[in-house]
Amino acid sequence: MPEKLLFEKSVPGRRGVTFPTASLEGFSVDAVLPKKCQRESELTLPEISENELMRHYTRLSYESYGVDTGFYPLGSCTMKYNPKIHEDVARFPGFSEIHPLQPEESVQGALGLLYGLQNMLSEIAGMARVSLQPVAGAQGEMTGMLIARAYHLAQGRQRKHVIIPDSAHGTNPASAHLAGYTIKTVKSNREGIIDLEDLKQVVNQDTAALMLTNPNTLGLFERKIGEVVQVIHDAGALVYLDGANLNALLGLTRPGDMGFDIVHFNLHKTFSTPHGGGGPGAGPVGVVSHLTPYLPSPLIEKKGEHFFMDSNRPQSIGRVHSFYGNFGILLRAYTYIRRLGAEGLSAISRNTIINANYLKKQLEASYEIPMKRPCMHEFILSAKAFRDKGIHAWDIAKRLIDYGYYPPTVNFPLIVPESLMIEAPESEARETLDDFAKVLILIRKEIDESPEKLTQAPTTQKVGRMNEVLAARQLNVRYPA
Amino acid sequence: MIQESLLYHKEHEWVRLDGSRATIGISDFAQEALGDIVYLEIPKLGTMLQYGDEVTEIESTKTTSMLYAPVGGKIVAVNEALEGRPELINQDVYGEGWVIVIEMNDPKEANTLMSGKEYASFLENETA
Numbered sequence: 001m002p003e004k005l006l007f008e009k010s011v012p013g014r015r016g017v018t019f020p021t022a023s024l025e026g027f028s029v030d031a032v033l034p035k036k037c038q039r040e041s042e043l044t045l046p047e048i049s050e051n052e053l054m055r056h057y058t059r060l061s062y063e064s065y066g067v068d069t070g071f072y073p074l075g076s077c078t079m080k081y082n083p084k085i086h087e088d089v090a091r092f093p094g095f096s097e098i099h100p101l102q103p104e105e106s107v108q109g110a111l112g113l114l115y116g117l118q119n120m121l122s123e124i125a126g127m128a129r130v131s132l133q134p135v136a137g138a139q140g141e142m143t144g145m146l147i148a149r150a151y152h153l154a155q156g157r158q159r160k161h162v163i164i165p166d167s168a169h170g171t172n173p174a175s176a177h178l179a180g181y182t183i184k185t186v187k188s189n190r191e192g193i194i195d196l197e198d199l200k201q202v203v204n205q206d207t208a209a210l211m212l213t214n215p216n217t218l219g220l221f222e223r224k225i226g227e228v229v230q231v232i233h234d235a236g237a238l239v240y241l242d243g244a245n246l247n248a249l250l251g252l253t254r255p256g257d258m259g260f261d262i263v264h265f266n267l268h269k270t271f272s273t274p275h276g277g278g279g280p281g282a283g284p285v286g287v288v289s290h291l292t293p294y295l296p297s298p299l300i301e302k303k304g305e306h307f308f309m310d311s312n313r314p315q316s317i318g319r320v321h322s323f324y325g326n327f328g329i330l331l332r333a334y335t336y337i338r339r340l341g342a343e344g345l346s347a348i349s350r351n352t353i354i355n356a357n358y359l360k361k362q363l364e365a366s367y368e369i370p371m372k373r374p375c376m377h378e379f380i381l382s383a384k385a386f387r388d389k390g391i392h393a394w395d396i397a398k399r400l401i402d403y404g405y406y407p408p409t410v411n412f413p414l415i416v417p418e419s420l421m422i423e424a425p426e427s428e429a430r431e432t433l434d435d436f437a438k439v440l441i442l443i444r445k446e447i448d449e450s451p452e453k454l455t456q457a458p459t460t461q462k463v464g465r466m467n468e469v470l471a472a473r474q475l476n477v478r479y480p481a
Numbered sequence: 482m483i484q485e486s487l488l489y490h491k492e493h494e495w496v497r498l499d500g501s502r503a504t505i506g507i508s509d510f511a512q513e514a515l516g517d518i519v520y521l522e523i524p525k526l527g528t529m530l531q532y533g534d535e536v537t538e539i540e541s542t543k544t545t546s547m548l549y550a551p552v553g554g555k556i557v558a559v560n561e562a563l564e565g566r567p568e569l570i571n572q573d574v575y576g577e578g579w580v581i582v583i584e585m586n587d588p589k590e591a592n593t594l595m596s597g598k599e600y601a602s603f604l605e606n607e608t609a
Contacts, residue, residue, distance in 0.1 A: 392516075411543045411544060412544075414544055417514065468517070468542045469517040469519060469542055469568075472517075472519035472520070472540075472542055473519050473520070473567070473568075
């Protein structure tokens, strides 16, 4: 039976904490809060004892799924293991007990660490400078687009649109739009990479930038990247790398060497900081040297042996976040990079590429794999062939839940019908991949022999198949309804 | 399912001609690819459109997709029923699932659209 809500467990008058009677003499709420700001009805909070509350959340925690409980093949999300030493380091008093408003002289260690991280990320991506301010991948994208805009305006030209491939993450057009650009789509060719001829048709003197993910969301390296960059640069536009898939490139090649001008990093993907609900994100942005004046302000600089926040940056796009990003998260990424070193980082990328290709090979005989080329860190299966049997990609995803796995990304990228996008981070052992492949092959048999097992899935969980259509058409997130 | 009596646009819209009026919806292929449609903003009456303009976005549980104007002109009717029942597009794509009617500026523009047969081979090419 699903866990009841706290509201359903509530018993009038039950308390988890007993407050002493207020001892402030002559205190009146009216004196500190105008009448119109005071509640007229009682607060409808659940009334519950402390131990019931603890049991509720402890039971819920058993039902949650994360990288600490199992394989998480969510494509383009790089759900890798987060080493626990990061948590130890983040709790060092020298880091956990400082405040961003302290005088600079008293936090030289923390500033030095951030400065070091800026430089390490610059080196990894082949960029001149990095800002650690943006706190999410999408915020990094928007920061990148604002930088492109500031750059073009400084050249005295008004550019109008940003070019985005049809395989791109949905955040790309959203970010470019927020920065004031319209969107033009460039097609992918049959090989699954940018169609150069189409790109030449789309690009013109109004193009501000091309936003590109490399390897792209099909898990393929854009092997014509040199020509792509040339076409964009010839039009006076910039090339932006969506760093979502950077896990495949560490120490093997650098976006800067490919000609990218702006890059964002997802520290919560590539650099193993907590992901999604597990913690705040971090989306630092790096740029080539002629774009550094536009980076968000302040930047951390070093003068002699002294680190300081440099706010004297007249051409900067300004702040994109309070203080200097999510320090605790940046600290974890720093720890990750320092523990691995240069060789460790390139081993990460080599291993995720091997993992993905190993898994892909095992599934080749059972599923349609639209892109035959060796993949990078992720690959796509298509469930299109099962449509006749009434089976869709999400049915396979739901059935995987029955077998104890978090499902891969489904129905994305949009250019492959009924797609399942599987990423196999380096932190997964060969045995884990073997077990996962076995289950997918078993599900393939079920599609032929007992498709209802898929269409009814999940059946082993406390909650069955959700009515996603009804939930979307009649959204109701209020309790009581 | 392709209806021979209709014309089709490469962005997967269908068009039913009645003099200078064009009734427009999305093709069966498009609704099948989108899956359960959960929302679309009903376009405004009187909006002037040029060929290829974005008309409205159609949202399903899977994704969102743009409806493009397969011909230019003025929106003279909109299917208000879709406001509360967007599923009409899934249920009756060439009938009750129509989206808008355009009074065409230049009825000759419809000559650029595909016949049912042409659309069928276009789909085969696209999805091969």
